[in-house]
Amino acid sequence: MKLQVQAEPFDLGAESNAFAAGVLGAGAVVTFTGLVRDNGGALAAMEIEHYPGMTEKAIAAMMDQAMVRWSLADALVIHRYGRLAGGEAIMMVATASRHRADAFAAAEFLMDYLKSRAPFWKKELSADGAEWVAARDEDEAALGRW
Amino acid sequence: MKLQVQAEPFDLGAESNAFAAGVLGAGAVVTFTGLVRDNGGALAAMEIEHYPGMTEKAIAAMMDQAMVRWSLADALVIHRYGRLAGGEAIMMVATASRHRADAFAAAEFLMDYLKSRAPFWKKELSADGAEWVAARDEDEAALGRW
C-alpha cells in the first residue's frame, strides 16, 4: 500500500508500471487519474490547499477500508497540493484484485471518498480571477452507494 | 480513439501517459489492465488465440458505442495475442471524460464486452499442462447491466 501527499508532480506512467509490477497475484489493475481540466479554451491553473496530517490520516483510513472490503492485492493513492498547471495530473488511485469487479469498485469507492472526505480544496485560477471550486451535490450523493 | 490488437508487449506506463496527455479537455482518466496471473505460486504462461478481422471489428463497434453513450473525450483498447509470460499485461483499456462517473462506467462497459464479445480465447500453460480458460457465468451476466 502506498500513500503519498506531495507538492511535486508525479509520473502517472511510471507509477502505473511500478504498481502493476508489484501485484503478480492479481489479474486486474484499475487506475484513476484526475487532471487539471482545460475550461473551454485557455488552460486553467489550479491551487490545491490541504490539511497536513488530517489528509494522510483520512486517506489511510479509506484505503484500509477498501483493502478489507474488496480483498485487494494492493492499493495506491497519490494526491498533489499547491500550484498545478493545466493538463497536469492532480492525483491518482490504483487498485489491484483477482477479478476486475473488485478493482473497479474499490477505485470508485476511493475516488468517492477522496472527493468528499479528504481535506483538499481546489481553487481555479483563470484569466477572470481565482475561484474556489464548489462541492458538487453528485459527489456527496455518490457516497450513499457504499 | 486508438485500437491495437498485437502480439508484441506494450508499455502500460507509456500508453497511460500518452493517453492522458491527449485529453486536455477531460478531467478524468480511467485505465484497466489485465495481467497474466500467478496461479498460486508458479508463474503461469498464457497463449491467446484470436480471430483476426473480427476482433478489430468487434472492438471498434464497442468503442464507438462507448464514445457516444458516455460522451468520452477519448478511448483506447490494446489487446495482445500469442504467448504471454506470467506478470505480463494481456490488455488495457483507457477512457477519458469530463467527470469520473462516465470514464468509470465506460471502462467497465468496454471490459464487460471485451471479455464476452471480442473473439479471444485464453489457454493457461502450467506445469500440469495446457488448459483453455472457461468463460465465467459472472462475465456473461455482467453484460446485463448495460
Next chain:
Amino acid sequence: MIDVLYFAWVRERIGVPREKLDTTAVTVRDLIAELVAREERYELAFADLDSLRVALDQELSSFDAPLAGVREVAFFPPMTGG
C-alpha cells in the same frame, strides 16, 4: 463454397483452423448436422451447442441463422478475452 473457421478447442478437436466446404445447408444448424454426419472429430467438436458460438461473416449470430450469401462461418467456444 464457404469458408469455415474453427478456434480454440473447437479447432483442436477438428484438427484444422479452417477449411472450404461445398454445402447445401440452409442454416448454421444444417451445416453442423452435415459436418457431424461426416466424421467423429466433428461429432466431438459439436457435441454440446450450448458451449459453442457461431459468427457469420465476423458477426456473432445464432445457430438458426440462414447461410444464404454468407462467405465465412466461424465456430468457437465462448470468448475469454480481457
Next chain:
Amino acid sequence: MIDVLYFAWVRERIGVPREKLDTTAVTVRDLIAELVAREERYELAFADLDSLRVALDQELSSFDAPLAGVREVAFFPPMTGG
C-alpha cells in the same frame, strides 16, 4: 488553549490560517458563537453553517460535538479533492 485552523475561503475570510484561542465554549457551536460575537470577519466566515465542515483533532465532526479534551479544531468548506 485550543488551536483553531481555517482552510480555503474560511481562511481567506478570517485572514489567518490558524490561531490559539482561550475559550470556555462547551461545544463547537458555542465556539462559533464566541467568534462571531468578536469581529465581523468571523461573522462573515460563519454566516452559513450548512456550507461549513468542522474537524476535531483531525476527525470530521458535528457542530454539536463537545470540545472537552480537544486540542485542534478546524473549519473549512466541503472538500473538493480528487
